[in-house]
Amino acid sequence: MINKIFNKLPRKPSKSADGREAVMASSSATLRGGDFAGKPYVATSLPGVYPTSVSSANSRLNGAFSASSYEALPSFKDVPSTEKHSLFIRKLGLCSVVFDFTDPTKNVREKEIKRQTLLELVDYITSANGKFPENMMQEIVRMVSTNLFRTLTSPPRENKALEAFDVEEEEPSMDPAWPHLQIVYELLLRFVASPETDTKLAKRYVDHSFVLRLLDLFDSEDPREREYLKTVLHRIYGKFMVHRPFIRKAINNIFFRFIFETEKHNGIAELLEILGSIINGFALPLKEEHKLFLVRALIPLHKPKCIPMYHQQLSYCITQFVEKDCKLADTVIRGLLKYWPITNSSKEVMFLGELEEVLEATQPPEFQRCMVPLFRRIRNCLSSPHFQVLLNPLPSFNV
Numbered sequence: 016m017i018n019k020i021f022n023k024l025p026r027k028p029s030k031s032a033d034g035r036e037a038v039m040a041s042s043s044a045t046l047r048g049g050d051f052a053g054k055p056y057v058a059t060s061l062p063g064v065y066p067t068s069v070s071s072a073n074s075r076l077n078g079a080f081s082a083s084s085y086e087a088l089p090s091f092k093d094v095p096s097t098e099k100h101s102l103f104i105r106k107l108g109l110c111s112v113v114f115d116f117t118d119p120t121k122n123v124r125e126k127e128i129k130r131q132t133l134l135e136l137v138d139y140i141t142s143a144n145g146k147f148p149e150n151m152m153q154e155i156v157r158m159v160s161t162n163l164f165r166t167l168t169s170p171p172r173e174n175k176a177l178e179a180f181d182v183e184e185e186e187p188s189m190d191p192a193w194p195h196l197q198i199v200y201e202l203l204l205r206f207v208a209s210p211e212t213d214t215k216l217a218k219r220y221v222d223h224s225f226v227l228r229l230l231d232l233f234d235s236e237d238p239r240e241r242e243y244l245k246t247v248l249h250r251i252y253g254k255f256m257v258h259r260p261f262i263r264k265a266i267n268n269i270f271f272r273f274i275f276e277t278e279k280h281n282g283i284a285e286l287l288e289i290l291g292s293i294i295n296g297f298a299l300p301l302k303e304e305h306k307l308f309l310v311r312a313l314i315p316l317h318k319p320k321c322i323p324m325y326h327q328q329l330s331y332c333i334t335q336f337v338e339k340d341c342k343l344a345d346t347v348i349r350g351l352l353k354y355w356p357i358t359n360s361s362k363e364v365m366f367l368g369e370l371e372e373v374l375e376a377t378q379p380p381e382f383q384r385c386m387v388p389l390f391r392r393i394r395n396c397l398s399s400p401h402f403q404v405l406l407n408p409l410p411s412f413n414v
Contacts, residue, residue: 085112085125087132091139103139103151106132107158110199113165116191126195133198140205147209149216155206156220162199164228167235188236200243207250214254221251223261230265233282245285249292263308266290270312278319287316287328294335301340309336309343314350322362330369337376344377345384352388367396 088109094102110133114126140155147155190196206212207221226248233244252262266286273280297305313336316322316329337344351370356362374382 085109085122085128087128091135099139100148100151103136104154106136107154110136111158111161113162114192114195116195130195130198133195133202137198137202137205140202140209143209143211146211146213147206147217149219152206152212152217153220155202156225159199159203159206160225160228162196163203163232167232187238190235190237190240193237193239196240197243200240200247204243204247204250207247207254212254218255218257221255221258223258226251226258226262227265230269233269233285234280236281241282241285244282245289249289252289252293260304263293263304267308267312270316274312274315274318278321283316284325284328287325287332291328291331291335294332294339297339299339301336305336306340306343309333310346310350314347315354317351317354317366320359323365326365326369330365330372333369334372334376337373341376341378341381344373344381347373348377348385348389352385352392355392363396 088102088106091099091102110129112125112129114122114129207217229244229248229251233241235241235244248262252259266289269280269286270283273283294305313329313332316325322329333347337347348370351366351373355366
């Protein structure tokens with residue numbers, strides 16, 4: 016169902032073949048035969064393991080880790096049913112050791128042991144036929160947090176806002192730890208989506224802090240990671256109703272910081288894709304909170320110079336609002352005119368396309384309120400020296 020929803024939404028284009036892969040809900044078989052099959056696994060020396068991971072894992076495996084003591088645990092099929100829960104906890108501890116993937120020559124064996132163990136955990140969660148106990152949920156979230164929540168590193172991006180069109184042509188930076196990160200994301204996705212996950216208990220661990228740290232990861236350079244994050248966050252939004260207002264507010268804050276402070280963020284398009292499906296499900300009449308979000312966050316997103324990176328998704332969200340409530344058309348059109356580009360012809364062509372979509376959903380009363388400034392802008396477009404702007408003005412302009 017989640018894939019059907021996202022398939023209807025505008026997708027962020029990617030120049031990388033990896034970025035086009037549909038990684039949102041890959042099966043365990045895909046994990047075994049996909050990105051990981053037949054490839055070497057880079058690793059680093061165990062002293063490079065994050066200290067918190069060592070502490071967490073040591074307490075579960077009763078021993079200090081070294082290249083010789085990091086050993087695979089028994090398979091689930093090799094132990095009695097009464098011991099599977101305990102073994103699952105121990106395997107989570109083993110997977111709480113985080114390696115640095117910058118050196119492709121060290122600890123290959125340990126990395127492969129962890130990868131296989133992660134795959135076993137994914138299978139265990141997928142095939143579970145009973146409610147997950149609270150201590151298991153706590154350990155799952157702890158292991159996931161240890162692996163995923165890290166300081167993102169990326170190439171310098173100082174000129175991205177000024178070179179938005181060039182950035183679209185650049186190959187994204189791929190995280191070398193992805194052979195493990197992908198399986199951890201898959202495990203988290205299966206856990207959140209599982210009918211065996213009791214929301215009332217799980218919300219103690221999938222809490223506001225956890226959601227905020229997930230949102231921080233949307234700035235990842237790796238498009239594969241952002242695809243998984245998009246699906247996981249949408250699942251959390253759908254399952255944990257208590258978190259919905261907080262998630263909307265947190266995304267709102269990301270947009271504010273992006274618009275008015277940094278103009279640098281890798282995940283704006285993905286966040287807008289999530290919002291597109293959320294807005295589509297808004298009940299009528301629209302709440303005042305949602306209208307304020309449109310005015311204070313979505314419309315000002317037309318201001319940053321790097322708008323080409325996410326304009327398709329933004330236009331979809333804006334149009335959804337107008338289709339939900341036609342009275343918002345005047346507000347939206349005046350907002351577009353406020354941020355209308357003066358010296359950027361390519362950006363002006365995008366605005367004209369969005370304006371046309373909005374006008375198709377606009378009723379005569381709303382159109383009459385904004386038609387004077389609108390026609391002034393169209394007049395300026397008709398006198399533009401740029402041929403695309405000159406030929407583009409609203410071919411279906413029939414309000």
